[in-house]
Amino acid sequence: DAGITQSPRHKVTETGTPVTLRCHQTENHRYMYWYRQDPGHGLRLIHYSYGVKDTDKGEVSDGYSVSRSKTEDFLLTLESATSSQTSVYFCAIALTGTAEAFFGQGTRLTVV
Amino acid sequence: TQLLEQSPQFLSIQEGENLTVYCNSSSVFSSLQWYRQEPGEGPVLLVTVVTGGEVKKLKRLTFQFGDARKDSSLHITAAQPGDTGLYLCAGEKTDKLIFGTGTRLQVFP
Known part of the structure; x- marks a missing residue:
């Protein structure tokens, strides 16, 4: 199994509070991605990174920010959580932008 | 609007039946990948197709990339509950993987 760890695995938070999800890899892969998964939408890309301090927006980036200060860590922050951000969040890593993506086990976030 | 649309969204079949899942887009892709996801887990790669018209087989699964590299299909022969x-x-697309809407398959014994 690819060395990807997401934390926390489950979180319940209140509307308006900040939340940070962490993705940690031990594979030294250059590319890291954050996706959210909702019924009927498959996986939608939030943000991705192609190197330390190099990040870019995906298709559903509003309300989210990311940081990558080290190769192994990619953080996703919800500055002020809303109920529409209740979802399952997946982190993925890839050696290149076209290579197989390896996924973490997901973080289930509920905003009440 | 999702860039990649899959059909059908849901499929319930009996063991032994054949099925085809479609993945369609108006955009051209450099390559296309198929993943399978189990409940509570992240998706796992099944196959990557790169060349227009390419066909790849993985046991009972056959994957095809459209000639124009805008669409793909997955055909399963004699489906089993493990599918x-x-x-x-x-x-x-430019260093990003854009996922389709997904097809949930249930195979009954």
């Missing part, structure tokens, strides 16, 4: 899961196509 149950969520099937996702993903197109590669």
Whole structure:
């Protein structure tokens, strides 16, 4: 199994509070991605990174920010959580932008 | 609007039946990948197709990339209960993987 760890695995938070999800890899892969998964939408890309301090927006980036200060860590922050951000969040890593993506086990976030 | 649309969204069949899942887009992709996801887990790669018209086989699964590299199909022969899961196509576009809407397959014994 690819060395990807997401934390926390489950979180319940209140509307308006900040939340940070962490993705940690031990594979030294250059590319890291954050996706959210909702019924009927498959996986939608939030943000991705192609190197330390190099990040870019995906298709559903509003309300989210990311940081990558080290190769192994990619953080996703919800500055002020809303109920529409209740979802399952997946982190993925890839050696290149076209290579197989390896996924973490997901973080289930509920905003009440 | 999702870039990659999959059909059908849900499929319930009996063991032994054949099925085809479609992945369609108006965009051209450099390559297309198919993933399978089990409940509570992340998706796992099944195959990557790169060349227009390419056909790849993985045991009872046959994957095809459209000639124009805008669409793909997954055909399963003689489905088994172990094939149950969520099937996702993903197109590669400028260093990003864009996923389809998903097809949830359930195979009953």
